[in-house]
Amino acid sequence: MLVSALLTSVGINSGLCVVFFTLYSILRKQPSYYELYIPRLLAEGISKRRSRFNLERLIPSPGWLKRAWQMSEEDLLSISGLDAVVFMRIITFSLKVFLFAGVIGIFVLLPVNCTGDQLKDIDFEDLSNNSLDVFTISNLKSGSLRLWAHFSAVYLVTAFVCYLLFYEYKYISAKRIAYLYSSKPQPHQFTILVHSIPVSAGSSVSETVERFFLEYHPSTYLSHMVVHRTSKLQYLIKDAKMLYKRLTHLQSDPNQKYKHVGLFGHKVDLVDHYGKKLENVEENLRLERLEVSLAAEEVRAAFVSFKSRYGAAVAFHMQQSTNPTQWITEQAPEPSDVYWPFFSSSFMKRWLSKIVVIVACILLTILFLIPVLIVQGLTNLNQLEIWLPFLKSILTISFFTQVITGYLPNLILQLSLKIVPPIMQFLSSIQGYICHSDIQKSASNKVLWFTIWNVFFASVFSGSVLYKISIVLDPKNIPARLAVAVPAQASFFIAYVVTTGWTSVSSELFRIFPLFCYLLKRPFSCCSNDEFEVPALRYHRDIPRILFCGLLGITYFFLAPLILPFLLVYFCLAYIIYRNQFIHVYEPKYETAGKFWPIVHNSMIFSLLLMQAIAVGLFTLKKLSMASTLIFPLAVFTLLFNEYCRKRFLPNFIAYPAEVLIKRDREDRSDPTMAEFYDQLVTAYEDPAMLPIHFSQNADSLNQPLISDAAVRR
């Protein structure tokens, strides 16, 4: 790739970013787009839809930039929770790393590379006509002593990243503890989920749970709530909601109140018609709910609440039963975070579904390459003409040829990568996780490894799937192969950061896909006051994206330091845009209190190790075997550092220590509102499908709360 090509790409994408920013600055001020760009403020009632027109609305203003810039971490914590803070810290962490690496890369490595003389000399007259390779390590001769500069850079950056990783882990760990101390008593702190409950014939799950916990945790047990199979109920509720929506719509619009029905067209009062239908559905709901609350539909799982956080923690940490595959305990999620649809209760089912999902993920990750390769085959036009002969006439037109070969493959690849996060989320959801946060956490991991495999390795090692697998199965030669293949792709990944990176983050600001959906939907939408949902940030989509850019930066900083300025721009954009989105768009749906951080830590450690493996291979290739030997202690140090961090910090991200829980419990003892809290706790984990709903006029009978045999208050 020539410098001019890169500059063109940078120009186009900078232009795109400016356009996005300007359009955003205008559109966000239009009341009809409030739903899209400031749904949070709208939902909180801070912004009202003003229909009054003024000229100011059409002039782009950078006020939002200032607000996003000025927000402090405390503000972010208070409006979006600890998860948002952790998310922003991924970006600031990357910024710090690449500022440090950038200084080394631009001021030391880049001059060293440029003055090498392996390739033809740099042409200072016409800079844009140089190959990008001149700026990479490929420009240094074998055995050149200048490679020691790269060697030192590898050591320095590894040390700096490890230092920062340690510091961040410590900081977020402390934040987690502080979060527990400052938070009000919350149901999930006092509750565990027990599953694989062994039920003897003749007794219900509810009775069994109560008997067990009264016997073994008499002093701390408070209440329990058995989980029911409610898929049928959920279906009925969905029906009722839709009918209700249509009904209210009809009532507000008198024109549509009457309608000709059937061929012979006698007029029917539609309000009456739908009202009756709704009543029917509600009656069904009531009956179904009664049936579900009976023992027959009980799942062998229950939320068990305790009188103290410590009590719940003890029950969680101890193996309860002689058979470790029964009475399995796990921490309860927040009530709103529970993923009700899928509740597999038996140990074997969960275990097997987990294994199946892992296998499915691995297969998907490996085999996804096949369609990608076929799509990339589009660049080979002759092949295409043989497959699809009727295209021959079209392909003679140069424009189509350019589109098909130059743009289509990349577009198809990007679009197909877009569907990966939902697929991974689906796979995680059938893996047996019980809450949305765990599902997203697991999906983040899956998407990350998917991206590393399908973008990094697939681009680096071009060839068949089997060839790629054979590389992984031959661990001894990985560094050597990486050393040959990775530097060759430097210009590709620089372009990747500029195109995919910059575009994805500015389209995040502009919300292109939601905008698209919104514009499509609007003509059919009945009124602008329709209900709308404030979205939540999809961590499993955005975290892997940012981490992958981090991986690119760390692996390429010493090979092609030219990647660093572009990465810095990317992270600066991400910094300001995500802060803005947290203020205006995204609302947290759950709070894991920073449990996403270990994913970031692991990804960074993997990046470091990959970088070191490349360095080993490269120094061997460049006949500087002393340097390649000296990288090994660094890899050992990185592994030991990771192991130490696992021991030092990870436990705090799995569960809170006894010390903290006991202190927090003591604080509560003097709190007069605890009695009320315990009352709420008893019903906190009621399945939403089991709660009464208020739709039809004569639905009073439904408003009586069901006396659930599961909610036993002691």
Place this chain on the structure above:
Amino acid sequence: MLVSALLTSVGINSGLCVVFFTLYSILRKQPSYYELYIPRLLAEGISKRRSRFNLERLIPSPGWLKRAWQMSEEDLLSISGLDAVVFMRIITFSLKVFLFAGVIGIFVLLPVNCTGDQLKDIDFEDLSNNSLDVFTISNLKSGSLRLWAHFSAVYLVTAFVCYLLFYEYKYISAKRIAYLYSSKPQPHQFTILVHSIPVSAGSSVSETVERFFLEYHPSTYLSHMVVHRTSKLQYLIKDAKMLYKRLTHLQSDPNQKYKHVGLFGHKVDLVDHYGKKLENVEENLRLERLEVSLAAEEVRAAFVSFKSRYGAAVAFHMQQSTNPTQWITEQAPEPSDVYWPFFSSSFMKRWLSKIVVIVACILLTILFLIPVLIVQGLTNLNQLEIWLPFLKSILTISFFTQVITGYLPNLILQLSLKIVPPIMQFLSSIQGYICHSDIQKSASNKVLWFTIWNVFFASVFSGSVLYKISIVLDPKNIPARLAVAVPAQASFFIAYVVTTGWTSVSSELFRIFPLFCYLLKRPFSCCSNDEFEVPALRYHRDIPRILFCGLLGITYFFLAPLILPFLLVYFCLAYIIYRNQFIHVYEPKYETAGKFWPIVHNSMIFSLLLMQAIAVGLFTLKKLSMASTLIFPLAVFTLLFNEYCRKRFLPNFIAYPAEVLIKRDREDRSDPTMAEFYDQLVTAYEDPAMLPIHFSQNADSLNQPLISDAAVRR
């Protein structure tokens, strides 16, 4: 190897076994050998040293065989504890497996192999002149459909072994729980060891521990005992003991009471002399003990006792401190099992020493090959003559040549393997384990992997160390290489079972090495009534030996079924001999309640996987690719089975579940002896070096128990 050679070897070794059995039957009845062959009965006072001579003593009698045969598992449990039962179950487990495999091997696979025609036909006229290879799978042609018999055998035996493994795991797991229910309250059930205690300036470890547990475990905390640095004390005690021994010896033997001392030879009352010396040492001891009990010599670790087993378990399972590298808890061992000499208290020290030991073990295991290879170079006489020219004249004598080439290498190898268990035990002891049982458990694992690497892999893949490592680093080709190398060594391992296996187990009966020491020591020993110690079975020496024979059996049963009868003889011998030793010789020094079983399970699973890898390679080599593909599901099944067992049984081998502990605690509540037990519990974990000793006549001052500031009874 020819059949005749094997028969010779079997003959010689059977003869040896008979000689050992006969000699044992005689010697065990000689009073002077009681210490060696029935120390347990002697120590328990069941057998007295009768010096009365009768003829019966010289006639070998098989009474001990009958006793060993008739003993039931309950008897074994009551005299030697659950660990001995588990040890014997390893042998019965192997017997069952190889009986099953033996039936298949001898009646199906052996005839199939013999009637193959790859090698020259079997010579039924002169059976002993056939090569052993005729009986192995090598005798089948490539692509022969008879190989499906071997394929079915692999499936059948895997299924049978897995079934048995499951059954045994379940059985021993249940035994463990039953053991807890039936055992009396024991100090280690109520106690945990806390280390890495953070001590603030100005307060002692003892105060810190008390403050912490009074604050966070006020209802269950009972007392604690801080660990002290006592290496100096232990040295002094050893001195005192030696002096006391000499003194009593002098007092009993009036001839030696006076002795000329010095050049000029004035007579000195030696009793008086040593008495004074002893008093001196004891005075030092008293002073040192006072010093040690001060805070200055406190180690930052303490045994903390609780009022209930459940209380101790809760403190063990919960992470105590916000910093997971402080207040680390582990289960306390039995007081007599504590390994006092090594008490590294800080998290970092322990972690680093663990890493160093693991690295040392791996290096030792890999590099041990080098001396082995040098020794095996002895078979190459020309090489030896070049190295050591002076040997030339000796080597012309045919006898020496035969000894040096035929016997010496094997002897040196066997002797050097003998020193491995103590080395591994030493390495485990500096790894940071706090009790002898953990050290032996860890050493068992190390010795097992050492044996597999240095006997199995070293024999199978002859070549340099680097060549062997390169094989392991190339996982893809392992099955193919195994398939070529393993069957070629069949006759070597059959001979190995007959020579090393049979001899080691019958020398275990005859106790050759202790006998040797005893005979050497006896002339210098002053009196036959000397103190003697009842030995304990060294599990880390004997378990790996048995498991290695199991590995040989499982990997070779379908390659060379001829190995099975010899293995069966080996396990029968082991069965009867170890039962006898448990009755007469070994006394348990600790009780892990079956924690050795997971090692056996893992070893068996590894054997199965190795066998399957060989089968994959072999079927590929024999051009039966269908069969080699169909082995993969079996390997997946084996891995899943192992994973399931880990989840189903392993937790019970790490700690007892809440259910069991609470039930057991409730039983104790009505026990009137508990108050007394709690009194003992407070001082149960006093370092033996800190206990008063009674040697010199005026040592009364020492008999006053030290008021240890550590033992705080609440």
